[in-house]
Amino acid sequence: QAVSSFLNDNSSLDYAADDILIAGGARPLIYATFKALVDPSDNVLFPVPSWNNNHYCHLAEANQIFVETKAENNFMPTAAELKPHISTASLIALCSPLNPTGTAFTKDGLKEICELVIEENKKRGAGEKPLYILYDQIYWALTYGETKHYDPVSLFPELKDYTIFVDGLSKAFAGTGVRVGWAFGPRFIIDKMKSILGHVGAWAPKAEQVATAKYLSSQEVYQPYLTNFRIQLQQRLDAYYDGFISLKKEGFNVDAIAPQAAIYLTVKLNLIGKTTEEGKKLATTPDITKYILDDGKIALVPFSAFGASEDSVWYRLSVGTTSMPDIDGLISNLRNSLMKLS
Ligand SMILES: Cc1ncc(COP(=O)(O)O)c(C=O)c1O
Numbered sequence: 001q002a003v004s005s006f007l008n009d010n011s012s013l014d015y016a017a018d019d020i021l022i023a024g025g026a027r028p029l030i031y032a033t034f035k036a037l038v039d040p041s042d043n044v045l046f047p048v049p050s051w052n053n054n055h056y057c058h059l060a061e062a063n064q065i066f067v068e069t070k071a072e073n074n075f076m077p078t079a080a081e082l083k084p085h086i087s088t089a090s091l092i093a094l095c096s097p098l099n100p101t102g103t104a105f106t107k108d109g110l111k112e113i114c115e116l117v118i119e120e121n122k123k124r125g126a127g128e129k130p131l132y133i134l135y136d137q138i139y140w141a142l143t144y145g146e147t148k149h150y151d152p153v154s155l156f157p158e159l160k161d162y163t164i165f166v167d168g169l170s171k172a173f174a175g176t177g178v179r180v181g182w183a184f185g186p187r188f189i190i191d192k193m194k195s196i197l198g199h200v201g202a203w204a205p206k207a208e209q210v211a212t213a214k215y216l217s218s219q220e221v222y223q224p225y226l227t228n229f230r231i232q233l234q235q236r237l238d239a240y241y242d243g244f245i246s247l248k249k250e251g252f253n254v255d256a257i258a259p260q261a262a263i264y265l266t267v268k269l270n271l272i273g274k275t276t277e278e279g280k281k282l283a284t285t286p287d288i289t290k291y292i293l294d295d296g297k298i299a300l301v302p303f304s305a306f307g308a309s310e311d312s313v314w315y316r317l318s319v320g321t322t323s324m325p326d327i328d329g330l331i332s333n334l335r336n337s338l339m340k341l342s
Helices: 002-010 026-037 053-060 079-086 107-123 157-162 187-200 206-216 219-249 285-296 324-339
Strands: 020-023 043-048 063-068 089-095 132-136 163-168 181-184 254-257 264-269 314-318
Touching: 002 020, 002 181, 002 206, 020 026, 020 187, 026 053, 026 089, 026 132, 026 163, 026 181, 026 187, 043 053, 043 079, 053 063, 063 079, 079 089, 079 107, 089 107, 107 157, 132 157, 157 163, 163 187, 181 187, 206 219, 219 254, 219 264, 219 324, 285 324
Parallel strands: 043 063, 043 089, 089 132, 132 163
Antiparallel strands: 020 181, 163 181, 254 264, 264 314
């Protein structure tokens, strides 16, 4: 009931309590969506880099079909990239704002993908399995500047029959340890997910549910918190972005995509072929990752860890655990490490 009111208060989404499932975080809900909708060897379509879709496909014994997204599209998938695979898919797993990129769908970008799904479902016969969208919007409350969050159902109400949303406390409310997430969608699918998770035992503990219901019903408490949290995250993201852009201007082979959302910055470290002071050649992305970690004491996660190709030199920088005073020091550590390379 509290999530239903929260959605009414903060979006144009209208879901009754019976269309919503609460669980121990977003993860069990993603698992339940896969288990409810995907039969073994069904095709599941998703963009890479993205978070954990490969693992959920593995657990559901699905056939993974992934499309590698491009820097020029802020690493968000386009309708043109997805189109060739739509006709054979049972599920398309989308996430916006996206982990690991910190970027989000534009209105037109998402609209075009939604139109593909609508068109595809019109083509499928009565006995055929429709194409569903898993829409993970767990970072939706963390957008910056001009960036706005969009979702399939607000854009196209007819997609309500085909969309399962996933959200929770973990990210925007920095409550990873609290373990409360929610999914909402067509009631007959939510009911199946409920049965699956009932047997897994992945419900959220009662005390956390009561506390979350109280919290989500207190706009006067969470709105000021969110406003302040967004300001802090944006400051950190902007500071890292500015740092990377100044290194780029100094002539180092690095780059970054302007932050739009979530707690991540997309950065590029194209150091392939460089040689360290000890004479070691950086020949692969893992070589770069290790050098930056050992020498610069900076832990970045390569996009290959999120399904992108092994030779991608793009990385996720998370600002979840850094604070403003650390940032200048980290950028200067990175500058020193870059200067030592020949
Ligand atoms: C896109 C996305 N969805 C879901 C989750 C999992 O959230 P939870 O901690 O609520 O299980 C994460 C966590 O990293 C995430 O990045």
